[in-house]
Amino acid sequence: MNNLFDHEDESSWYFGAINRQEAQDLLMAEKEGGVFLVRDSTTSVGDFVLCVKEDSRVSHYIINKMQQNNDQPSYRIGDQLFRSLSELVSFYKLHYLDTTPLIRPAKKKLERVIAKFDFESNEKDDLSFKRGDILTVLFKEEEQWWRAKDKNGKEGCIPVPYVQKLEESSSPVEGLRPQEGSISSTPESKPKPKQRILPAKARVKQVRIPNAYDDTALKLEIGDIITVMKTNINGQWEGELNGKIGYFPFTHVEFLDDDNGS
The missing domain is CATH 2.30.30.40 (SH3 Domains)
Structure with a gap:
């Protein structure tokens, strides 16, 4: 069984914010079972999904991100609890999910x-x-x-x-x-994107009710003004709202100085 991939190499198996259908199509194109990827959950913000090709189908296993008393997050899949996503992936290299363990990450479409x-x-x-x-x-x-x-x-x-x-x-x-081809400098019709200096104020444009078990997630109401403190690659930004510091999806806010487009 050739499942000698590096489970610590998160960039090889974490595919970010792709949706269920994209994961389905990508994995169904693979020939062997046990090929997998981890993606962001589109229905439960802050959680993840382990997608695995098993036989002639693709299984989608929800991974709940939970907050422990020591402020260190843990990740739950079924009745198993792990300290990190890489630890979870490592476990299922040796243990079966339904019909297969994890053999290798899916090939990323460049x-x-x-x-x-x-x-x-x-x-x-x-x-x-x-x-x-x-x-x-x-x-x-x-x-x-x-x-x-x-x-x-x-x-x-x-x-x-x-x-x-x-x-x-x-x-x-x-x-x-x-x-x-003849444009050698930035045209007036395409202004240079502004360099974002943090912290910066942003307005909430979409309601967000976080997982009840995740103490790190911020609850958002339309119109709330949040202070964005850090932008992260995975799309989960860090900010302060009503005296609480936590995480939220960047798609739910818009920076105040973007309102007029100037």
Whole structure:
């Protein structure tokens, strides 16, 4: 049984905010059973789902993130409790779920983009690039900011308006439309995305009722003003609301200084 993958390598098996159907299609394309991935739950924010190909179907096992008395989170799947997701994955390398243990992570479908404009940033978490550079998308953290890596393996956040999807059948030269070929600087019609300085105020635009067992999650009501303290790659941001510090999905808020688009 060849299940010698590195369970500590979270980037190999954590697929982030893909939905159930995307996970289903990806795993059904695999030939062997035991191929798996871990994704964010779309129905229970803050929880995760272990998706595994078993025989001719894909099973979706909910993983509840729970908060213990010592403030250290734990992860529950069925009647099993683990200190981390990697510990959970390691356990099921040796133990069966229904019909199989975990054999290997699913192959990630690489999405590549080509830069339409130069982007230079002094922010250490951003990735600077030149027009025509090809980048590999790692995570879609925000609607306008994605995490990517360049050909040298350097990672950082990139502004989405500065890039376009590179079709596999296109060459890098063909990837840029002719009307964009003569643009050597950022056009007025595409203002440079503003560098976000934290902490920053944001308004809640979507209600969120957290898992009753998760003390780290913030309850959100439309119109609440939250102080965003940290943005995380997995889309769960950290903030302060009504004197409580906790986590919330970035899709539920909008920054106040974005209201007028100026």
